[in-house]
Amino acid sequence: MTSRTLHLNAFLMGVGHHEAAWRHPRVDPARALDAAHYVELGRIAERGRLDSVFFADGLAVGPHVHRNTQAVFEPITLLTAIAAATTHVGLIATASTSYNEPYTLARAFASLDRISNGRAGWNIVTSGSDAEAANFGLDRVPAHAARYGRATEFLDVALALWDSWEPDAILQDASSGVFADPAKVHRADHVGQHFRVAGPLNVPASPQGRPVLVQAGSSESGKAFAAQYAEAVFTAQRTLAEGQAFYADLKGRLAGYGRRPEDLAVLPGIVPFIAPTTAQARALEQEFTDLISPDYALRQLSGMLGVDLTDHPLDAPLPPVPPIDAIEGNKSRYQLVRDLAEGESLTVRELIARLGGGRGHRTFAGTPVEVADEIQRWFEQGAADGFNVMPPYLPGGLEVFVETVVPILQDRGLFRREYDGTTLREHLGLRPHVNRYAVEEAERAAG
Amino acid sequence: MTSRTLHLNAFLMGVGHHEAAWRHPRVDPARALDAAHYVELGRIAERGRLDSVFFADGLAVGPHVHRNTQAVFEPITLLTAIAAATTHVGLIATASTSYNEPYTLARAFASLDRISNGRAGWNIVTSGSDAEAANFGLDRVPAHAARYGRATEFLDVALALWDSWEPDAILQDASSGVFADPAKVHRADHVGQHFRVAGPLNVPASPQGRPVLVQAGSSESGKAFAAQYAEAVFTAQRTLAEGQAFYADLKGRLAGYGRRPEDLAVLPGIVPFIAPTTAQARALEQEFTDLISPDYALRQLSGMLGVDLTDHPLDAPLPPVPPIDAIEGNKSRYQLVRDLAEGESLTVRELIARLGGGRGHRTFAGTPVEVADEIQRWFEQGAADGFNVMPPYLPGGLEVFVETVVPILQDRGLFRREYDGTTLREHLGLRPHVNRYAVEEAERAAG
Ligand SMILES: Cc1cc2nc3c(=O)[nH]c(=O)nc-3n(C[C@H](O)[C@H](O)[C@H](O)COP(=O)(O)O)c2cc1C
Ligand SMILES: Cc1cc2nc3c(=O)[nH]c(=O)nc-3n(C[C@H](O)[C@H](O)[C@H](O)COP(=O)(O)O)c2cc1C
Numbered sequence: 001m002t003s004r005t006l007h008l009n010a011f012l013m014g015v016g017h018h019e020a021a022w023r024h025p026r027v028d029p030a031r032a033l034d035a036a037h038y039v040e041l042g043r044i045a046e047r048g049r050l051d052s053v054f055f056a057d058g059l060a061v062g063p064h065v066h067r068n069t070q071a072v073f074e075p076i077t078l079l080t081a082i083a084a085a086t087t088h089v090g091l092i093a094t095a096s097t098s099y100n101e102p103y104t105l106a107r108a109f110a111s112l113d114r115i116s117n118g119r120a121g122w123n124i125v126t127s128g129s130d131a132e133a134a135n136f137g138l139d140r141v142p143a144h145a146a147r148y149g150r151a152t153e154f155l156d157v158a159l160a161l162w163d164s165w166e167p168d169a170i171l172q173d174a175s176s177g178v179f180a181d182p183a184k185v186h187r188a189d190h191v192g193q194h195f196r197v198a199g200p201l202n203v204p205a206s207p208q209g210r211p212v213l214v215q216a217g218s219s220e221s222g223k224a225f226a227a228q229y230a231e232a233v234f235t236a237q238r239t240l241a242e243g244q245a246f247y248a249d250l251k252g253r254l255a256g257y258g259r260r261p262e263d264l265a266v267l268p269g270i271v272p273f274i275a276p277t278t279a280q281a282r283a284l285e286q287e288f289t290d291l292i293s294p295d296y297a298l299r300q301l302s303g304m305l306g307v308d309l310t311d312h313p314l315d316a317p318l319p320p321v322p323p324i325d326a327i328e329g330n331k332s333r334y335q336l337v338r339d340l341a342e343g344e345s346l347t348v349r350e351l352i353a354r355l356g357g358g359r360g361h362r363t364f365a366g367t368p369v370e371v372a373d374e375i376q377r378w379f380e381q382g383a384a385d386g387f388n389v390m391p392p393y394l395p396g397g398l399e400v401f402v403e404t405v406v407p408i409l410q411d412r413g414l415f416r417r418e419y420d421g422t423t424l425r426e427h428l429g430l431r432p433h434v435n436r437y438a439v440e441e442a443e444r445a446a447g
Numbered sequence: 448m449t450s451r452t453l454h455l456n457a458f459l460m461g462v463g464h465h466e467a468a469w470r471h472p473r474v475d476p477a478r479a480l481d482a483a484h485y486v487e488l489g490r491i492a493e494r495g496r497l498d499s500v501f502f503a504d505g506l507a508v509g510p511h512v513h514r515n516t517q518a519v520f521e522p523i524t525l526l527t528a529i530a531a532a533t534t535h536v537g538l539i540a541t542a543s544t545s546y547n548e549p550y551t552l553a554r555a556f557a558s559l560d561r562i563s564n565g566r567a568g569w570n571i572v573t574s575g576s577d578a579e580a581a582n583f584g585l586d587r588v589p590a591h592a593a594r595y596g597r598a599t600e601f602l603d604v605a606l607a608l609w610d611s612w613e614p615d616a617i618l619q620d621a622s623s624g625v626f627a628d629p630a631k632v633h634r635a636d637h638v639g640q641h642f643r644v645a646g647p648l649n650v651p652a653s654p655q656g657r658p659v660l661v662q663a664g665s666s667e668s669g670k671a672f673a674a675q676y677a678e679a680v681f682t683a684q685r686t687l688a689e690g691q692a693f694y695a696d697l698k699g700r701l702a703g704y705g706r707r708p709e710d711l712a713v714l715p716g717i718v719p720f721i722a723p724t725t726a727q728a729r730a731l732e733q734e735f736t737d738l739i740s741p742d743y744a745l746r747q748l749s750g751m752l753g754v755d756l757t758d759h760p761l762d763a764p765l766p767p768v769p770p771i772d773a774i775e776g777n778k779s780r781y782q783l784v785r786d787l788a789e790g791e792s793l794t795v796r797e798l799i800a801r802l803g804g805g806r807g808h809r810t811f812a813g814t815p816v817e818v819a820d821e822i823q824r825w826f827e828q829g830a831a832d833g834f835n836v837m838p839p840y841l842p843g844g845l846e847v848f849v850e851t852v853v854p855i856l857q858d859r860g861l862f863r864r865e866y867d868g869t870t871l872r873e874h875l876g877l878r879p880h881v882n883r884y885a886v887e888e889a890e891r892a893a894g
Contacts, residue, residue, distance in 0.1 A: 023621040030619060033651065035562040039531070059550060061632070061649045072650050074558035077527045081562050084486070084531035099548060103506060103582040111521035115482040115528050134645035135550040172477060174470040177740045185508070198581035202508045203519050204480065293624045 006379055006414045007265050007386030007428055008406075009052045009092065010045040011234070012038060016393035017271055017358050019300070020291035027393050033072055035081055041395055042082035045089050048402030049416050051386070051427040052090030052121060053082065054214075054234075059099055060131035076108050083116035090424030092121035092214055098147050099127060099136045102157035103197055109211045110162060110203035118207035118423035123214040123234070124225075126151050128329030129303070141328050148221040153192045155213075155229050160188040162210035163436045164200030186437055208423035209433025218246070218332030227253035230264055231430055234388045236336055236361045237268040243383030265385040265428055268378065269361030271392050272371045274400045281365040288392060289353045297352040300359070304330070304337050314349040317341070336360045358390050368404035375405075376414060453826055453861045454712050454833030454875055455853075456499045456539065457492040458681070459485060463840035464718055464805050466747070467738035474840050480519055482528055488842055489529035492536050495849030496863050498833070498874040499537030499568060500529065501661075501681075506546055507578035523555050530563035537871030539568035539661055545594050546574060546583045549604035550644055556658045557609060557650035565654030565870035570661040570681070571672075573598050575776035576750070591775050595668040600639045602660075602676050607635040609657035610883045611647030633884055655870035656880025665693070665779030674700035677711055678877055681835045683783055683808045684715040690830030712832040712875055715825065716808030718839050719818045721847045728812035735839060736800045744799040747806070751777070751784050761796040764788070783807045805837050815851035822852075823861060 014032040015022050022029035031037035038055075045053045055075035075093035083091055091112065095105055113120035126147035127133075133141045141147075169184035188199030215222070215230035226233050227250060237243035246268075251261045273288075275281035294314055302309045305321045306329070312319060318341045327334045337360055341351050357363035364374055378384040391397030409415035421427060461479040462468050469476035478484035485502075492500045502522035522540035530538055538559065542552055560567035573594035574580075580588045588594075616631035635646030662669070662677035673680050680697060684690035693715075698708045720735075722728040741761055749756045752768045753776070759766060765788045774781045784807055788798050804810035811821055825831040838844030856862035868874060 020624075022619070022626070023624055029621055029626075033561075033617070058649070059554075060645075061647050072558075072561065074555050074650070077523060077555060077558040077562060080524045080527040081531045084528045099551065101546060101583060104546065107506075108521050108524060111519075111524040114480075114519065115524060131645070134643075136548060137643040170480070172469070174474075174476055177467075177470055177738075177743070179469070179476075196581075196584040198507075198578070200508050202505070203521070291624075296624070 005416060005429065006375070006409060007232070007267060008048075008050045008415065009054050009090075009232070009234075009267055009386070009388050010041070010050050010398055011054045011056070011269065011388050011390045012041050012394065012398075013056060013390070014394070016397055017361075017390040018288045018392035019297065019356050019359075020288055020293070021393040023291045024288055024393055026396050031394075035073065035078065037395070038073065038078055039082050039085045041398055042086050042089060044395060044398050044402055046086045048406045049419060050089060050389075050402075052092050052119075052424055053079075054092040054121075054123060054388070055079065055094060056123070057094035057096075057125070058129065058132060059096060059127060060129060060135055076112055079120075080112055080115055083112065083119065088419045088422060088427075089119065090121055090212070090427055091116055091119045092123055092212070092424075094123040094125055096125050096127040096132070097151040097154040098142065099132065102154050102195055103161065103199075103201070106158040106161040106201055107203055110201060110206060113206035113208065113211050114203060118425070120206070121212040121214050121232070121424050123216060124151065124155070124229070125216070144219070144328050144331065145221065148225055150194050151225060152228075153194050156192070157188065157190045157195050157197050159210070160190060161197070161199050161201040162205065164188065165204035166435050166437050167205050167209070170204055184437070205435065208425040209435065212424045212428060212430065222332065223250055223253060226250060226264070227259070228257045232265045232267055232428060235266065235268050236333065236358070237383070238336065238340065238360075238362050240378060240381060240383055243268050243378055244381065247383050263430065267386050267388045268384050269358055269388040269390050270375070271358035271361055271363040271390045272397070272401060272405070273357075273363070273365040273392055274368055274371055274397070274404060275365075276367060278366055278370065281367065285357070285363065285365045285392075289356055292352060292356050294349070294352065297356065298348070301337070301348070301352065301355065304333055304360075306334065309348065312348055314352075315347050317345065317347055318351070333360055357392055361388075361390055363392075368408055371401075371405045372408040372412070375409065376412065379414065452863060452876065453822070453856060454679070454714060455495075455497045455862065456501050456537075456679070456681075456714055456833070456835050457488070457497050457845055458501045458503070458716065458835050458837045459488050459841065459845075460503060460837070461841070463844055464808075464837040465735045465839035466744065466803050466806075467735055467740070468840040470738040471735055471840055473843050478841075482520065482525065484842070485520065485525055486529050486532045488845060489533050489536060491842060491845050491849055493533045495853045496866060497536060497836075497849075499539050499566075499871055500526075501539040501568075501570060501835070502526065502541060503570070504541035504543075504572070505576065505579060506543060506574060507576060507582055523559055526567070527559055527562055530559065530566065535566070535866045535869060537566045537568055537659070537874055538563055539570055539659070539871075541570040541572055543572050543574040543579075544598040544601040545589065546579065549601050549642055550608065550648070553605040553608040553648055554650055557648060557653060560653035560655065560658050561650060565872070567653070568659035568661050568679070568871050570663060571598065571602070571676070572663070588775050591666070591778065592668065595672055597641050598672060599675075600641050603639070604635065604637045604642050604644050606657070607637055608644070608646050608648040609652065611635065612651035613882050613884050614652050614656070617651055631884070652882065655872040656882065659871045659875060659877065669779065670697055670700060673697060673711070674706070675704045678872075679712045679714055679875060682713065682715050683780065683805070684830070685783065685787065685807075685809050687825060687828060687830055690715050690825055691828065694830050710877065714833050714835040715831050716805055716835040716837050717822070718805035718808055718810040718837045719844070719848060719852070720804075720810070720812035720839055721815055721818055721844075721851060722812075723814060725813055725817065728814065732804070732810065732812040732839075736803055739799060739803050741796070741799065744803065745795070748784070748795070748799065748802065751780055751807075753781065756795065759795055761799075762794050764792065764794055765798065780807055804839050808837055810839075815855055818848075818852045819855040819859070822856065823859065826861065
């Protein structure tokens with residue numbers, strides 16, 4: 001194995017990422033509602049020695065609820081069920097800094113992290129939709145900058161809480177009756193603009209110290225936030241050149257926060273349609289495209305672009321869309337979709353087909369070798385540290401990836417054959433987490 | 448089996464309810480920190496055909512953190528891990544209405560409820576300590592009445608959200624592309640004093656419709672709240688007469704909310720020390736009493752009574768305590784402890800010994816037959832619909848209950864030999880939940 005190894009995360013969504021997956025004969029749509037389905041996906045990912053599985057999340061029903069399967073499980077609970085059925089695979093849950101309290105959320109993640117023996121990760125999101133805001137007493141989504149402001153303070157509190165218990169705080173000396181060393185259990189005493197939190201957290205540190213921090217915002221504020229905190233970044237990049245530019249940009253920002261390039265893994269998304277021949281893979285993709293419901297897709301697209309397209313003719317180009325400054329939701333996805341439509345002069349129908357697989361993520365149809373080649377190319381040419389694998393249909397699309405693409409990557413020495421650690425932090429090749437108070441003590445002891 | 452059957456819930460706490468359990472040789476204190484321990488307890492409870500297992504919770508570390516094992520897992524995640532390893536036993540998690548948002552919490556419970564196929568219950572608490580308040584931006588705990596006011600509105604929102612999806616809303620018709628019937632997915636559109644929540648919830652209804660509601664407040668507001676919402680009530684009652692009075696009081700309030708006596712199960716706590724002879728059981732209890740650390744116990748007692756006892760002499764009676772109106776935390780526990788100390792003229796040392804087993808809950812040392820007799824007596828004499836079984840040490844104290852007391856109750860026809868349903872609602876003998884919109888439709892259809 002080369003010293004730099006690939007990281008693979010399975011992004012699991014219902015019965016697949018393709019928006020029409022649930023209508024395809026390879027899929028049993030009822031499984032989207034069944035926790036056992038997701039537990040099985042966790043087992044498949046672990047069989048493939050993947051770094052982690054990941055669930056996205058939103059705090060409202062999706063648009064046009066009656067036309068597509070909905071995410072029905074809250075990710076932290078669902079991953080806890082997967083934790084109980086697996087031993088190694090990392091478990092990344094999405095949760096919002098805009099509509100949670102840091103004490104409660106830090107605790108839920110710490111609990112998952114201990115239950116899984118150090119496999120938890122948190123995909124930090126700020127929740128960009130009005131529908132979510134309306135479930136939390138607001139008329140519309142708070143401004144982008146305000147959300148990132150709260151997110152930053154939220155992280156500072158969560159990090160302090162996760163450090164409240166030094167790793168060697170617990171003594172459990174039954175004879176003397178001393179459970180913990182009080183000098184190693186710390187309050188947070190955070191007083192800030194959004195939060196006042198005393199601490200300590202009521203969960204001691206997990207085997208990996210604290211959950212791995214993951215992020216997926218690609219706007220300026222998103223990238224700054226990622227450079228400061230994230231240990232893995234999910235991103236939608238359509239071409240190698242764009243991927244390289246994003247990768248260089250993000251890695252270049254790390255030094256500004258005293259971090260090294262290898263402290264953060266960049267994981268672009270890929271939606272792989274895999275078949276024994278290229279033609280078969282393309283035909284498979286086409287089958288899914290043909291099942292798209294235009295009215296559902298238009299609703300999705302309207303949300304991404306901030307303009308009502310539901311009555312727009314399918315065979316016309318996009319109408320004028322608002323300027324990026326008017327977008328308070330997902331700025332980077334807006335930009336990607338707008339650039340795609342304009343750059344390739346697509347009609348709305350064509351655009352919908354291109355977005356159907358992964359809502360803007362790169363779709364790739366090919367043989368197992370072609371998929372492996374593409375992954376290797378991005379990995380070796382400075383566009384990726386690995387991939388966020390987004391199977392278009394599930395479980396089949398994950399199974400075929402694990403059974404046909406992973407062995408090729410293993411044979412090429414790019415990917416592990418066995419886990420060499422047990423925590424997500426170890427899988428990602430990150431440095432061990434060092435508790436802030438242990439550092440202080442070491443410094444005091446040194447002089 | 449008689450038509451009225453006993454309900455048994457296992458209240459699981461660390462390595463046991465006795466505050467010195469972790470120091471006793473029957474106990475391995477490290478297990479308190481290990482999720483596998485709790486999963487094993489869930490399996491033992493299921494082997495005993497118990498209705499449910501239950502975790503208490505608080506949103507801060509306990510007082511005197513270094514002198515006792517701490518609860519280290521968040522209950523909803525921990526119960527999800529247990530859900531994955533069991534098939535029937537009910538799963539009751541404590542969560543606070545004071546420091547959560549209804550959308551988020553309703554969703555987490557709905558997720559646990561679906562993952563467990565309809566076994567979730569929620570022990571609704573309002574969080575009575577200053578330590579908790581300080582983790583959520585407050586200087587001290589909000590007033591008792593204000594907490595119950597928020598709790599009431601919280602419940603109204605949660606109940607509306609759990610009804611958002613009618614049970615038959617999901618069609619999943621892949622050929623037409625229709626996932627759900629939009630007429631059967633409802634918004635909540637709640638606008639109240641504490642919350643504005645649009646809905647619908649993004650989790651469809653579980654097999655039991657919604658989680659079972661459990662409550663454990665015994666003050667006037669607590670009992671009114673329980674009478675309105677709760678389907679099971681945990682309570683600390685020290686004598687049969689007190690138990691009968693509480694039982695009659697609570698059941699008598701139900702009609703005021705249009706409910707029947709059997710819509711709510713009253714479950715007093717019992718901390719059983721079980722051994723082959725009465726003398727051995729008493730000796731076992733004494734072993735635990737002898738391991739109490741007075742300084743830890745005084746800290747606990749100070750919290751319950753709202754007065755600093757940490758320097759008070761152990762062999763003196765209690766000093767004067769504040770009047771009940773000054774207690775903003777747990778009023779009913781305050782009253783129980785004060786009445787116990789005054790009624791029996793106990794010294795502080797004696798009081799601590801009496802409280803060590805279950806913090807005020809009834810402790811009972813006896814043979815399996817004596818424990819079964821006591822349970823039957825309360826059950827048949829109008830003091831209980833079952834018990835909240837609080838093993839003084841774990842797992843041993845639960846094992847001996849399941850292996851020696853449960854068979855006696857089964858032989859007497861008081862307790863199930865096999866589960867006859869799969870949901871917690873069924874175990875508790877509650878009526879099926881009827882979705883509010885289904886009622887409306889039925890009424891419209893009827894004319
Ligand atoms: C792979 C991927 C997964 C994402 N998952 C979620 C999610 O689960 N929930 C969410 O609210 N946003 C999610 N996002 C959106 C981002 O977190 C972020 O909010 C979005 O990119 C807007 O941020 P920006 O304005 O900084 O671009 C995801 C983005 C990517 C690329
Ligand atoms: C068996 C039992 C378990 C309880 N569990 C919790 C708990 O986990 N968390 C909590 O904050 N309060 C808990 N309580 C306290 C009650 O929920 C309630 O807050 C307390 O009795 C004060 O309410 P009151 O003022 O109405 O008496 C418990 C009480 C009992 C009897």
